Amino acid sequence: MLSKKIILAAAAAMATASGLAVMAVAEPADEELVIDGEIQMVTRAKAPEGHPFDEVLSGWLYRTPETRELETDTFTNPGMLYVERGEEIWNTVDGAAGKSCASCHGDASETMAGVGASFPKWDADAKRPINIELQINKCREQNMQAAPYKFDHADQKALTTFIKHQSLGQPIQVDLSQGDMQSWWEQGKELYYTRYGQLNLSCASCHEENNGRYIRADHLSQGNVNGFPTYRLKQANMVSLHSRFRGCIRDTRAEFPAALSDELMSLEVYTTWRGTGLSVETPAVRQ
Amino acid sequence: MAAPKPRVKVPKSASAGEVITIKTLISHNMESGQRKDKDGKVIPRQIINKFTCEFNGTQVFGCDIAPAISANPYFEFTAKVPQSGTFKFTWVDDNGEIYTHEQAIEVK
Numbered sequence: 001m002l003s004k005k006i007i008l009a010a011a012a013a014m015a016t017a018s019g020l021a022v023m024a025v026a027e028p029a030d031e032e033l034v035i036d037g038e039i040q041m042v043t044r045a046k047a048p049e050g051h052p053f054d055e056v057l058s059g060w061l062y063r064t065p066e067t068r069e070l071e072t073d074t075f076t077n078p079g080m081l082y083v084e085r086g087e088e089i090w091n092t093v094d095g096a097a098g099k100s101c102a103s104c105h106g107d108a109s110e111t112m113a114g115v116g117a118s119f120p121k122w123d124a125d126a127k128r129p130i131n132i133e134l135q136i137n138k139c140r141e142q143n144m145q146a147a148p149y150k151f152d153h154a155d156q157k158a159l160t161t162f163i164k165h166q167s168l169g170q171p172i173q174v175d176l177s178q179g180d181m182q183s184w185w186e187q188g189k190e191l192y193y194t195r196y197g198q199l200n201l202s203c204a205s206c207h208e209e210n211n212g213r214y215i216r217a218d219h220l221s222q223g224n225v226n227g228f229p230t231y232r233l234k235q236a237n238m239v240s241l242h243s244r245f246r247g248c249i250r251d252t253r254a255e256f257p258a259a260l261s262d263e264l265m266s267l268e269v270y271t272t273w274r275g276t277g278l279s280v281e282t283p284a285v286r287q
Numbered sequence: 288m289a290a291p292k293p294r295v296k297v298p299k300s301a302s303a304g305e306v307i308t309i310k311t312l313i314s315h316n317m318e319s320g321q322r323k324d325k326d327g328k329v330i331p332r333q334i335i336n337k338f339t340c341e342f343n344g345t346q347v348f349g350c351d352i353a354p355a356i357s358a359n360p361y362f363e364f365t366a367k368v369p370q371s372g373t374f375k376f377t378w379v380d381d382n383g384e385i386y387t388h389e390q391a392i393e394v395k
Contacts, residue, residue, distance in 0.1 A: 075296050078359055081314045084292065236358045 024214040028061035028221075029068060033281075036074055039169045045277030052208060058278050059221035059286060062212075067233065071285040079161060079231035079283020082238050086162020089155050095146025101159075104143060108166050116167030116280045120269055122179030129184050129265050132160045133240065151259045157238045161229045164282035171277050172226050174269065181269060188270025191263060197254030203271075218287070224275030225268070227284020234287060241268060291315045291335075293388040295376055300393045301368045309340065309348075310363045313378050313386060319354035337379040338362060343372035370394050 033041040043058035060068060074080050090101040090108055105111045116132070123130035123138075130138070136159055137148035149156035176182050192203045206215060207223030214220065228241040242259040245267055249256040257263040296310040313335065320332025332354060339349040347366045366374070371394045378386040 075294065075310060075312065076361065078361075081292075081312075081359055084314075 025212055026214070026219060028057055028212065029063075029065075031061070031068065033058070033060055033068075033072065033279075035072055035168070041169055041279040041281065042171060042277065043279070045171070048273065048276040051274065051276075053222070056224060056275055056278055057211075057222050058226060058275075058281065058284075059224060060227070060281065060284060062219045062221040063285075063287060067285055067287060071281065077231065077283060077285055078236070079229075079238060079285060082158045082161045082229075082231070083165045083283060085155075085158040086160070086165075089159045090162060095140060095144035097143065097145040099144050101139070104139075108163065112163050112166035114167055114170060116164035116282060117170040117172055118174060120174060120265070120272060122175075122181050124179060127180070128262065129181060129269050131241075131260075131265070131268055132163055133242075134260060136160065136163075152240055152243055157229055157240055160240065161238055161283050164229065164280060167280040168282065169279045171279060172272060172275050174272050174276070176269075176273065184266045184269045185273060187262075188266035188268070191267050192270055195252075196249055197252030199252045201252045203248070203267075222274070223271065224278055225271050226275045226278040227281040227286065229282060230284045230286050232286055238283065291378070291380070291386050293376060293378060293386055295374075295388050295390050297374055297390040297392055300395050303394050304367060304369060306365050306367050307392075308363065308365050309374065310361070311338070311340075311376055312359060312361045314359050315378075315380075317354070317356060317358045317360065321354065333381045335360060335378045336381055337377075339377045340364070340366070341375045341377075342366060342368070343370075347374075368392055368394060 033043050035041060041058075041060075043060055045056050047053045047056045060071060070076050070078070087108070090105075093100045093103075101108070119135070120129040120131040123134070126134075133149070133151070133156055136156065140146040141148050174181070176185055195202045195205065203223060206220050211220045211222045225241055228244070229238045230244070231237070232239045240259075242264050245264050246256040246259060291313050293311065293313040295312075298307050301307050315335050316333070317335065318330055318333045320329065320334075322330045324330055334352060334354055334356070336352050337350070338352060338360070340347050348362075348364045350362070352360065371392065373389055373391045376388045376390075380386070
């Protein structure tokens with residue numbers, strides 16, 4: 001009798017211990033992303049040289065079937081409303097010079113093709129990397145004599161989404177040979193692996209070491225940025241990349257860097273590189 | 288965002304009596320009236336409060352919309368198409384504005 005009680009108690013203790021240790025794991029979806037039945041998207045790509053993974057995966061594969069479906073149709077994709085708004089802005093004159101984006105850049109579907117897949121680039125004037133948001137403001141100030149957008153202004157998000165969307169389907173490929181891009185990549189890499197905050201988490205803690213596992217109810221992806229600006233169902237709005245960076249770091253209960261700061265620009269260079277080969281999905285639909 | 292823009296997806300043609308799926312979307316902030324601005328003042332409610340769909344003058348779908356519906360309301364429903372005609376979609380805004388869209392369908 002006594003031995004049976006001990007066995008039962010031991011079994012219960014083991015079950016509890018293993019229950020605490022077992023984390024929910026789910027495979028990323030085994031599905032192809034085709035938009036409007038026409039555009040074949042690359043959601044799995046061979047990782048670039050020097051990458052810790054063999055294969056890089058789009059965040060799309062980690063979402064629920066309902067969320068994934070929204071992105072397959074440009075009608076149901078809520079982000080497309082912002083692409084339309086961005087197109088309106090593209091064609092609207094703004095600033096003392098009396099120009100619109102279209103005045104210089106004409107038809108965005110031609111002139112902006114490939115731009116979303118190759119940014120951030122090196123800005124020789126500012127001697128730092130430049131992303132779409134900064135490029136828009138540079139154009140506004142220098143060429144349109146218009147006031148630069150405040151970070152995350154609704155028009156900035158819509159226009160960035162529109163511009164990046166012109167590269168839909170094209171593989172991410174940043175040129176690290178320009179200027180000092182390589183050293184900014186190094187800085188971004190260091191940031192990626194640095195633990196922050198009260199929770200002492202680095203980007204790698206979740207996205208490298210635990211992708212595929214759940215953090216509370218969130219299915220962790222590899223953290224690639226090929227879909228930004230992203231339509232987040234949680235916000236019912238577009239979310240910019242630097243806003244997401246700040247949110248992630250805030251969630252570690254750390255003080256978070258300013259948007260478009262040196263830290264976050266270097267992180268943008270590095271994380272964009274980590275998704276090399278994945279298709280631009282902007283506007284991606286995520287949770 | 289800018290002026291509410293409706294978008295509608297209706298098949299171009301159908302066979303007589305076929306049941307088709309219609310998808311509709313309208314860009315609209317759908318301000319619920321529950322939010323407060325940074326000074327603590329309530330942001331007044333402004334939503335689309337009604338949506339109807341008519342086919343050749345007869346209503347085939349309609350709903351009253353409450354503040355719980357999120358921004359850019361999306362409605363998907365089915366309709367039987369007895370003959371060629373036109374679908375007319377109507378969205379009514381709290382402020383009295385009415386947005387409409389029409390789409391024709393051919394019965395082969």
